[in-house]
Amino acid sequence: MHLTVPRVLRRLRANRRGVAMLEFALTLPIVVPIGMYAVELCNFGVRQLQLSQAALTLADNASRVGVDTNMATQQLREVDINEIVEGLRLQTRGLQLTTNGRVTISSLEMKDGEQWIHWQRCVGLKRGAGYDSTFGAEGAGGTSGTPFHGMGEGMRVKSPANSGVIFVEINYDYIPLISNYFVGTRKLQQVASFIVRDNREFGSGITNPAPAAGERMTCDRYTT
Incomplete structure (x- = not known):
C-alpha cells in the first residue's frame, strides 16, 4: 500500500513502541553517575565508621591491658602493646590499615x-606530615x-593528675570503591581517647620483661 508522506508522519507520531527504551537511553548517562556517586558516598561513610570503631577499640584496649605486680598495680608491657595492635590488624583486615595508613x-x-x-607506639607504612x-x-x-597543653583539636584531651589517658590517632588514605572521580583523594583521620582504667604503674612506662617482645613498635619504625 502506498503511503503519502503526511500519512507516514502521522503514523510515526502515533507509534509508541520503544518509547520506554528511548527514555531509558536518554536518562542513563545521568542516572548511572548519580547512582555510582551515591554508592561511593555510602562506602566513604562506612570507612569513616570502621576507622572510628577501630580507634575506639584500640584506645579502650590499651587503657585496660597490663600485668599485675606485687604492689597491687598493673605494669604495661611491650607484649601487651603488640597483642592489641594484632587485634587492630584483625579488626581492620579489609581496610589494609597498616599499609595505607598510620596508627599512633x-x-x-x-x-x-x-x-x-x-x-608512643606506632604501626603503619605511611610517613610524614x-x-x-x-x-x-x-x-x-x-x-x-x-606550649603543649593536651592532645586533639578544639577542646583538648588532658590527663588528670596521678593517672593517664590513652590517645589513639589513625590517619588513613581512603581507597575508593569505584573511582577517585566521585570523592577525590581523601585522607581520613579518626581519634579516640580513654582514661586508664586500672592502677597502672606510670613511672616505668612500657616495660619488656620475660617473655620479652621481639619487636618494639616505636615511632621511628614504619612497618605493617
Whole structure:
C-alpha cells in the first residue's frame, strides 16, 4: 500500500513502541553517575565508621591491658602493646590499615603539673606530615611554661593528675570503591581517647620483661 508522506508522519507520531527504551537511553548517562556517586558516598561513610570503631577499640584496649605486680598495680608491657595492635590488624583486615595508613598510640600523663606524652607506639607504612602524629611526639610537654597543653583539636584531651589517658590517632588514605572521580583523594583521620582504667604503674612506662617482645613498635619504625 502506498503511503503519502503526511500519512507516514502521522503514523510515526502515533507509534509508541520503544518509547520506554528511548527514555531509558536518554536518562542513563545521568542516572548511572548519580547512582555510582551515591554508592561511593555510602562506602566513604562506612570507612569513616570502621576507622572510628577501630580507634575506639584500640584506645579502650590499651587503657585496660597490663600485668599485675606485687604492689597491687598493673605494669604495661611491650607484649601487651603488640597483642592489641594484632587485634587492630584483625579488626581492620579489609581496610589494609597498616599499609595505607598510620596508627599512633600515646600515653598522655602529667609531669610537674604539665601535660606530657610519656610514650608512643606506632604501626603503619605511611610517613610524614598528615600521617605521623598531628598532636605531639613522645616527650612533648612536661616542663614549666610548655606550649603543649593536651592532645586533639578544639577542646583538648588532658590527663588528670596521678593517672593517664590513652590517645589513639589513625590517619588513613581512603581507597575508593569505584573511582577517585566521585570523592577525590581523601585522607581520613579518626581519634579516640580513654582514661586508664586500672592502677597502672606510670613511672616505668612500657616495660619488656620475660617473655620479652621481639619487636618494639616505636615511632621511628614504619612497618605493617
